[in-house]
Amino acid sequence: MKEDRVAADALTAGTGSTAGAPLISVEDLHTSFHVAEGEVKAVSGVSFTLDRGQTLGIVGESGSGKTVLARSIMRLNLGSNVVTTGSAVFEGRDLLGLSSADMRSLWGTELAMVFQDPMTSLNPLVRVGRQVTEHLRQHFGVSRAAARQTAIDLLTEVRIPDAEVRLRAFPHELSGGMRQRVSIAIALACEPAVLFADEPTTALDVTVQHQILNLLGREQRERQMAMVLVTHDLGVVAGRTDETIVMYAGKVVEQAPTGRLFSDMRHPYSEALLRSIPRIGQPSHTRLAAITGRPPDLVNPPSGCSFSPRCPYVQARCVEEAPPLAATDDPDHRFACWTPVGSPEARDSFGRNLAAGLPQTVVVGGAVAGRSQGLADTIADDGAGA
Amino acid sequence: MPVPESSTPRHGVIRTALRTMPWITRICAFWLLVVIVTAITADLIPRLPDPNYQAFVFGLGETLESPSWNHWLGTDNVSRDILARVIYGARVSLIFATFCVASGLVFGGLLGSTVGFVRGRTEGIVMYLVDVVLAFPALVFFLFVVTMLNSHGLAVLCGVVGFLTIAPYTRVARANALAVSNREFVTAARAIGTAKRRILFREILPNVYPTLWSYSLLVAAVLIILESTLSFLGIGVQIPTASWGGMINEGRRDIAINIWPMVPPIFALVVTILSFNRVADWLRNTTAVRSAAL
Numbered sequence: 001m002k003e004d005r006v007a008a009d010a011l012t013a014g015t016g017s018t019a020g021a022p023l024i025s026v027e028d029l030h031t032s033f034h035v036a037e038g039e040v041k042a043v044s045g046v047s048f049t050l051d052r053g054q055t056l057g058i059v060g061e062s063g064s065g066k067t068v069l070a071r072s073i074m075r076l077n078l079g080s081n082v083v084t085t086g087s088a089v090f091e092g093r094d095l096l097g098l099s100s101a102d103m104r105s106l107w108g109t110e111l112a113m114v115f116q117d118p119m120t121s122l123n124p125l126v127r128v129g130r131q132v133t134e135h136l137r138q139h140f141g142v143s144r145a146a147a148r149q150t151a152i153d154l155l156t157e158v159r160i161p162d163a164e165v166r167l168r169a170f171p172h173e174l175s176g177g178m179r180q181r182v183s184i185a186i187a188l189a190c191e192p193a194v195l196f197a198d199e200p201t202t203a204l205d206v207t208v209q210h211q212i213l214n215l216l217g218r219e220q221r222e223r224q225m226a227m228v229l230v231t232h233d234l235g236v237v238a239g240r241t242d243e244t245i246v247m248y249a250g251k252v253v254e255q256a257p258t259g260r261l262f263s264d265m266r267h268p269y270s271e272a273l274l275r276s277i278p279r280i281g282q283p284s285h286t287r288l289a290a291i292t293g294r295p296p297d298l299v300n301p302p303s304g305c306s307f308s309p310r311c312p313y314v315q316a317r318c319v320e321e322a323p324p325l326a327a328t329d330d331p332d333h334r335f336a337c338w339t340p341v342g343s344p345e346a347r348d349s350f351g352r353n354l355a356a357g358l359p360q361t362v363v364v365g366g367a368v369a370g371r372s373q374g375l376a377d378t379i380a381d382d383g384a385g386a
Numbered sequence: 387m388p389v390p391e392s393s394t395p396r397h398g399v400i401r402t403a404l405r406t407m408p409w410i411t412r413i414c415a416f417w418l419l420v421v422i423v424t425a426i427t428a429d430l431i432p433r434l435p436d437p438n439y440q441a442f443v444f445g446l447g448e449t450l451e452s453p454s455w456n457h458w459l460g461t462d463n464v465s466r467d468i469l470a471r472v473i474y475g476a477r478v479s480l481i482f483a484t485f486c487v488a489s490g491l492v493f494g495g496l497l498g499s500t501v502g503f504v505r506g507r508t509e510g511i512v513m514y515l516v517d518v519v520l521a522f523p524a525l526v527f528f529l530f531v532v533t534m535l536n537s538h539g540l541a542v543l544c545g546v547v548g549f550l551t552i553a554p555y556t557r558v559a560r561a562n563a564l565a566v567s568n569r570e571f572v573t574a575a576r577a578i579g580t581a582k583r584r585i586l587f588r589e590i591l592p593n594v595y596p597t598l599w600s601y602s603l604l605v606a607a608v609l610i611i612l613e614s615t616l617s618f619l620g621i622g623v624q625i626p627t628a629s630w631g632g633m634i635n636e637g638r639r640d641i642a643i644n645i646w647p648m649v650p651p652i653f654a655l656v657v658t659i660l661s662f663n664r665v666a667d668w669l670r671n672t673t674a675v676r677s678a679a680l
Contacts, residue, residue: 076573107579108483115577120570133579134588296439 021092022049023226024073024194031065031078032110038299042068044250045086048243050195055220057241058256059234059273061134063295065250066230067116070196072096073228074111075103088193108135112192116178116199122171122340128155128182129247131168136189138178139275154185158215167223171296177208181215188219194226213240234273246270249296249306252323252325256333264333268311275364280378305337311338312353312361357363403672411668414661421633421658437470437628445577445621450644460632461638462647471628474652478629479658482544482613489548490605491598494555498597499594501556502563513560519553524612527671532621539624549613558601573586607659614655616624630655 031043050056058066071077071098073088075095088095090110094101115121122131132154132282133147142150148167156161158181180200181274195214201209210316217240220227229241229366230363237244247253254267265271275289296302302309308318308319325336328378339346353361407415424431431500433456451461459469501509524547531546532538566572567590576587614631616622623629637648 067512076577078573079505104581107577110578111577113574113577115570115574117570121574123571123575123589125591126588135580138581138584183574185572190578380392 005140010362017303022035022051023086025049026073026091027087029069030046030067031077031082033223034081035299038177039300042250042298043072046245046247046252047101048192048255050226050228050243051247052226053221053224054243055229055241057237057269058228058230058247059232059244060098060247061232061273061291061295062108064247066232066247067198068250068286069092070113070198070230074107074113074196075100076093076113080162080315082089085233088148109139109190110193111193111196112187112190113196113198114180114183114187114200114261117203118176118183119203121180121183126170127167128169128171132167132182132185132189132275135186139190149184150189153163153181154189155182158185158188158217159181159211160185163358176204176288176311177212180212185214190225192225194228195275195334196230197384198230199232200229202232233277235277243329246273251300251306251336252334253307253337254335255325255329256335256375260330260333263383266333266335266342266347268339268341270335271306271341271366272310310360311339312358312364313341313349313351314358314360315339315345341354388635407668411664414664417657417661418665421476421654422480424473425480428470428477429472430475434473435467435470437466437474438626440464440466441605449648450640452644452646459650460646462636464642468633468647468650470656471633472630474628475630475633475651476654476658478540478617479610479613480625482540483609485544486548486551486609487602487606489550490555491595491602494552494557495591495598497552498556498559498561499563499590501587502560502594503567503590504582509560512556515555516553519550520557520563524550525615526555528616529621532620538621540627543613543622547609551609554605555598555601559594559598563590566590566593597670600666603662603669606610607662607666610655610662613661 026049029043029046030041033042046069048056058069060066068077072084075093075098077084084096086096090106093102095106095111096104122128126134129148129151129332132151134143135148137144137147151167151289152163160166160178160181166174166178171182171372174182180203183199195216200211201218204212213236216227216229219225225254229237231237239258240256243254244256244258246261247266248269254261254265254270256264261270262274265274269291272289272291277289278286279286291310296306296309302319304317304319305311306320306322311318315338319340320382323336323338326335327334339349350361350365354365406465408649428434449461449463449465451457451465453460457467457469459472462468462471497512501512504565526551527542532542534613535542572585572589575589580588610630616635617629617631618635620632620635622631623634633651634648634655635652637645641648
């Protein structure tokens with residue numbers, strides 16, 4: 001079985017993806033839902049490319065469009081009120097233009113997904129073993145005995161002890177972490193080329209999160225899969241992805257190779273996300289640096305930059321004109337902001353906003369004062385100047 | 387490291403549910419069991435008289451008798467044994483209810499689940515027809531068919547009401563299929579390339595039917611009342627076939643002489659309906675996927 005897999009991998013590597021072209025390339029993807037109140041622009045203008053063996057992280061808070069983005073590429077958004085435009089080219093074929101029959105032949109075997117909540121993503125009335133092997137038998141006509149052996153192999157591979165016994169278990173008899181392992185086994189069963197992991201650890205305990213992320217990472221390396229890791233946690237993305245997209249209100253606000261994103265974070269929203277992660281070194285009872293305000297209404301987004309109502313560095317220009325997603329000196333690092341973090345403009349407007357008592361700026365000012373001396377100094381200087 | 391056999395907890399759930407069954411529900415379940423078993427084995431019960439044997443024809447039997455050793459539940463106006471007629475009457479009620487419920491489960495369950503999953507124009511048309519059927523008074527429709535066919539009896543009753551039963555089942559099944567279709571495991575099944583038909587049969591139907599099973603007992607109770615009503619009105623099963631509603635009707639005429647002949651069928655009807663409802667409630671509570679934490 002193992003040899004077959006390696007051979008299959010070699011085969012796809014040889015024949016697949018025309019030389020040079022990335023495995024999957026998404027260009028200017030827009031998804032909107034038409035509802036009674038108007039058009040909800042859930043995803044607007046996302047582009048990225050992804051190669052075999054690479055991992056892309058998509059980060060953003062709830063409602064920022066990251067799940068819809070993943071589901072749009074997978075073509076899993078149901079309903080007649082969903083409109084997706086742009087292109088998502090996978091091995092030379094645009095997924096958005098494929099018939100549902102063609103899509104079905106790609107689902108599972110080429111594109112697979114691990115869902116957020118393992119409590120609901122497994123059929124409660126079907127035994128685990130059957131759920132793991134069902135589509136193997138369906139896609140490849142594997143015999144019952146062979147399918148059973150594969151199921152045992154897969155469950156062992158995702159570190160489920162006593163796989164042979166667990167095959168007969170129903171989902172409710174397993175813990176959350178176990179169920180997510182089963183979901184991963186199901187997603188991996190048909191050797192997909194791209195794995196979408198949609199917040200795979202959000203519903204799990206922190207200790208289990210770590211195990212599941214490591215498991216995903218290991219499987220991805222061993223199988224040379226491309227992986228899209230959707231999460232709201234910047235900490236999950238760090239060290240596990242090659243490239244990261246930060247999304248806000250359906251738009252990409254910052255996109256960079258992960259290392260560079262963390263070493264040179266430019267967008268105020270990325271910075272706010274990072275700041276909101278509690279740190280172990282902080283004294284107890286430190287106030288959590290939440291982002292003030294709420295995510296914007298996607299039917300009537302704020303004028304200009306969507307983050308402007310919550311941004312500590314906001315200027316008049318931010319409200320008037322939406323900043324484009326553009327690169328500066330580094331072509332791989334793009335962000336959409338008029339007052340990028342660390343720029344003189346940001347420093348100016350921060351001082352001004354602090355003096356004016358803008359709530360989001362004051363909150364950040366207080367939090368920063370307790371944490372980073374460097375920034376606190378600048379704030380103090382600016383405050384004195386203003 | 388030994389791991390407990392995974393299938394044992396499931397039987398454990400059923401056993402626990404049976405053990406914690408409230409005593410009233412136990413009595414109800416027992417009554418239903420008695421009714422069903424005696425109805426099925428009526429021909430085999432020793433000493434049970436023929437329900438249509440009219441001893442008075444030969445000048446032997448007494449009519450409108452109260453309970454005695456020979457006739458445990460007394461006799462009716464033409465000296466037939468009431469116990470025998472109650473038991474054979476249960477047979478009619480149960481055959482009718484079973485047939486109609488089966489029709490609803492098979493046709494309504496499949497139809498409702500399918501349209502609830504597929505959606506679109508088909509769903510609109512089917513649900514419109516269902517609404518029409520539900521809006522039409524069943525009694526009037528039945529009278530119409532009986533008049534057109536110029537015959538009535540158990541077969542006509544089953545045919546007409548069996549057809550009408552499809553409508554409520556379609557509605558319940560569709561509502562459940564809609565809810566199930568939106569659950570994540572259906573999307574997950576799509577995401578691994580499962581064909582639509584397979585999703586319907588493997589993901590939707592198994593999750594819709596548990597609700598329909600417990601719904602069936604409630605429907606059965608309504609159907610038994612309906613059959614009794616029709617027989618009471620004289621358009622149900624044909625005489626001399628015993629049926630609870632018919633017996634109540636026959637007893638009604640001699641109520642001034644002896645009220646007794648009416649009592650057993652009324653008691654049987656009321657207790658059976660109560661039992662069906664009670665057991666249905668219990669069954670729904672113990673099998674509900676959410677509350678049983680399955």
